[in-house]
Amino acid sequence: MDKTKSKKVNVEIFGDTYPFRTDGDPQELKKLAAFVDKYMQRAAKRTRSLDTRKIAVLSALELADEYFRLKKDYDELVELLEDK
Known part of the structure; x- marks a missing residue:
């Protein structure tokens, strides 16, 4: 990963902040983190x-x-689809 092109992004998952570097869209990484956080919140409520x-x-x-x-x-x- 080329550090000159990568962007630093902090995301929060289950109350903890994680620093990441990404070559992609930082918003996509934030969406992924929110998705994981949602699953963890649900698991915490169930257990x-x-x-x-x-x-x-x-x-x-x-x-x-x-x-x-x-x-x-x-x-x-x-x-x-392949059978058609």
């Missing part, structure tokens, strides 16, 4: 846990589950 690591792991599992379901749907659609 009523104060353990940030546990909340992060539960959020990661939920995101992975969603990703795999969407990937399966996508693969099935691609297969249908």
Whole structure:
């Protein structure tokens, strides 16, 4: 990554601020952070846990589950289109 072109962006996830550098659009990184924060907030409400690591792991599992379901749907659609 070329540091002269990268932009420094601070994002907040679950009450903690993380500094990043990005070559892309800083707003996109902020959207991603907000998305992750939303999952962590939901996991925290469901588990009523104060353990940030546990909340992060539960959020990661939920995101992975969603990703795999969407990937399966996508693969099935691609297969249908290829059969035509």
